[in-house]
Amino acid sequence: MKLPFSFPGARRAAPPSAGPADELPASPPFECTEREIERWNAEWIEYLKREWELQLTPHTDYPDKPPLPDSPLGLLQLRLGHGWPIALYADRDALEGRRVMEMGCGCGNLGKLLGRYVESYLGTDYSTLALKIARLVSPPNCAYVHVADRAGLAPFFHTIDTVVGRYFWIHQNFQLAGWNLDFLALFLKPGGRLYADFYWPNPAMEQAVVFTPDHALSRAYPSATFRYTAEDVRRLIAGRPFRVLREEISPEMQRRYTVLERLTDR
Numbered sequence: 001m002k003l004p005f006s007f008p009g010a011r012r013a014a015p016p017s018a019g020p021a022d023e024l025p026a027s028p029p030f031e032c033t034e035r036e037i038e039r040w041n042a043e044w045i046e047y048l049k050r051e052w053e054l055q056l057t058p059h060t061d062y063p064d065k066p067p068l069p070d071s072p073l074g075l076l077q078l079r080l081g082h083g084w085p086i087a088l089y090a091d092r093d094a095l096e097g098r099r100v101m102e103m104g105c106g107c108g109n110l111g112k113l114l115g116r117y118v119e120s121y122l123g124t125d126y127s128t129l130a131l132k133i134a135r136l137v138s139p140p141n142c143a144y145v146h147v148a149d150r151a152g153l154a155p156f157f158h159t160i161d162t163v164v165g166r167y168f169w170i171h172q173n174f175q176l177a178g179w180n181l182d183f184l185a186l187f188l189k190p191g192g193r194l195y196a197d198f199y200w201p202n203p204a205m206e207q208a209v210v211f212t213p214d215h216a217l218s219r220a221y222p223s224a225t226f227r228y229t230a231e232d233v234r235r236l237i238a239g240r241p242f243r244v245l246r247e248e249i250s251p252e253m254q255r256r257y258t259v260l261e262r263l264t265d266r
């Protein structure tokens with residue numbers, strides 16, 4: 001399947017140069033700094049040069065509400081009216097009428113479409129620029145709050161049924177992914193589900209810059225992807241209040257879709 005838009009990893013690049021000078025420091029979501037904000041605002045300015053029409057189209061320009069497919073792999077192909085497939089892996093019953101959150105929501109491209117199916121939608125992101133656009137293009141049941149805005153996010157703690165991510169976990173190394181899980185555990189109700197789109201390369205497809213999860217973030221390759229084995233995922237959730245409900249590999253999407261359940265705190 002052709003990817004709907006040309007997000008990270010899809011860009012061609014020479015193999016990365018190793019070395020500590022390339023290491024980009026990272027911080028947990030609530031401690032997000034100007035460095036992360038500026039880095040992702042700059043990425044969004046680049047994306048918008050190519051995708052401004054898609055990203056700036058308001059939810060009202062998508063008139064359809066087709067039934068959600070029963071299969072999560074079927075959902076990947078769903079189209080609303082015009083435009084590209086929704087490219088989201090999630091179960092129908094985890095979306096319809098649910099309180100849904102998206103980590104790394106960007107310009108609200110998913111929230112503005114899913115808003116018509118869900119009870120409420122909370123999007124959070126590093127990029128202040130993307131969040132401003134998300135608020136303009138989404139229906140009123142969608143809220144967008146910056147990832148470091150603890151006071152703005154606190155009312156949503158323990159209220160979320162389902163966390164989704166699209167083009168998100170593919171860019172998270174082990175350190176960031178762990179911080180993200182700790183952050184998201186604050187929002188999910190016990191029994192709530194988290195859908196993660198880890199990168200899993202298809203050897204038949206040309207690869208851009210792909211690291212193992214223990215690799216640091218790269219200055220030179222901000223859009224690099226991190227490949228997660230099933231064992232990497234198990235290592236990631238060890239000691240955290242999650243269990244793996246299931247995983248599904250999509251060679252076409254080059255993903256290890258993993259469904260986690262939020263456990264009760266011990």
Ligand SMILES: C[S@@+](CC[C@H](N)C(=O)[O-])C[C@H]1O[C@@H](n2cnc3c(N)ncnc32)[C@H](O)[C@@H]1O
Nearest residue numbers: 007040104105106109110125126127147166167
């Ligand atoms: C490739 S974009 C995907 C946007 C959106 N999910 C979509 O499908 O349209 C990745 C987004 O994740 C955000 N992001 C990356 N790492 C993040 C983190 N640790 N916390 C919050 N946002 C993050 C970036 O700012 C960017 O907007």
